[in-house]
Amino acid sequence: MTTVFRAERADITTLHVDAIVNAANATLLGGGGVDGAIHRAAGPVLVLECQLLGGCKAGDARITKGYRLPARFVIHAVGPIWRDGTCNEAEVLASCYRRSLEVAAKFHIRSIAFPSISTGIYGFPIGKACPIAVATTRSVIAQGSLIEEVIFCCYSAEDLRVYESELGRFPD
Numbered sequence: 001m002t003t004v005f006r007a008e009r010a011d012i013t014t015l016h017v018d019a020i021v022n023a024a025n026a027t028l029l030g031g032g033g034v035d036g037a038i039h040r041a042a043g044p045v046l047v048l049e050c051q052l053l054g055g056c057k058a059g060d061a062r063i064t065k066g067y068r069l070p071a072r073f074v075i076h077a078v079g080p081i082w083r084d085g086t087c088n089e090a091e092v093l094a095s096c097y098r099r100s101l102e103v104a105a106k107f108h109i110r111s112i113a114f115p116s117i118s119t120g121i122y123g124f125p126i127g128k129a130c131p132i133a134v135a136t137t138r139s140v141i142a143q144g145s146l147i148e149e150v151i152f153c154c155y156s157a158e159d160l161r162v163y164e165s166e167l168g169r170f171p172d
Helices: 033-042 044-054 089-106 126-142 156-168
Strands: 004-009 021-026 061-065 073-078 110-112 149-154
Touching: 004 126, 004 156, 021 033, 033 044, 033 126, 044 061, 044 073, 061 089, 073 089, 089 110, 089 126, 126 149, 126 156
Parallel strands: 004 149, 021 073, 021 110, 110 149
Antiparallel strands: 061 073
16 A cells, blocks of 8 residues: 655645544643644534643653544644754654554544644744654554555645655655
């Protein structure tokens, strides 16, 4: 089976995939940006389920139902806050993608959409984050996965350009 990797400029809360990944904060209780949008679109029951999870450490991921979203599941991944690149930010970011895919495997997820984790308010430069996201995702899936489709959901036209360029380096 060949996995399709693509970038798309869209509202992640509208995508019809098995799971969307939330760029969450450590409390998992909602916030700004993608996190806030997902919580608003999923409805108030999402925060109730998240309260039961007891938070999540940076580099890890948890799963909940999607509730009012078209996606069946939300995988909440907590990314690193960018300091200066010397505080293991790259390793923690890679762990977000790896752990999200490990969680996805346990739930037999076949299609997944990732936002650009940590590149918003957490300040991770898109030019550094994108290669980590793409390489980690490809590496995990190459080790054996049921995932048939990976979407890198971009907020801006510039982010889309960066992801399309990175994905273009890997002919399918």
